Amino acid sequence: MFQDSPIYDRLVAERGDIPTQVRREAERVSREVEFAMQPLLSTGPAPAPVRPVPQGSVWQRGALPPGSQGI
Template sequence: MFHDSPIYDRLIAERGDVPTQVRREAERVSRELELVLRPTHALGYPDPSPRPSSPGAGWQRTALLPGQLPH
């Protein structure tokens, strides 16, 4: 995205590639959550309630507006 920008290159040199570090950490957390949410599957046991494998099936992330509380 900003790979041709001297300012971006300087920030990476000074602070490290924070976006890449965040992406890797998010991927790691996502893998761990998958293991926690499906413990029997991770241990080699069949999943007692198979879920559809269609695109989009899985976690749905929704944002809350400031001041909103989850239901």
Template sequence: MFQDSPIYDRLIAERGDIPTQVRREAERVSRDLQFVMQPGPPLGHAPAPVRQTPPAPTWQRTALPPGSHAG
């Protein structure tokens, strides 16, 4: 890009090659995102157990003992 520019060469010498560092970091982040966005269960986590619904309670009517009054 600016390889023939003495100002660019001087900035690289003083500050480092920031555009190249940014490009490498952007490529790393892009690879990480591609890996994370892959479908499937998360790594290192067991799938959530499947919960079965317990059967509904069966109610029985019972007679009150003699002498008991509800109310």
């Protein structure tokens, strides 16, 4: 990318080739994540967790008063 730039060459000599180091680290992390995700990808999506409904919050329809037809 900057091979013909004396400023870039000087920065690399002083500080190291940071873009190349970052690229290698990102590729390493990407491989690790891909490896870690393989068991999840092969089994398919996990079922949604079932949450228990608290007893006091369940709505139940009561009996209709006499003479009403539910309208």
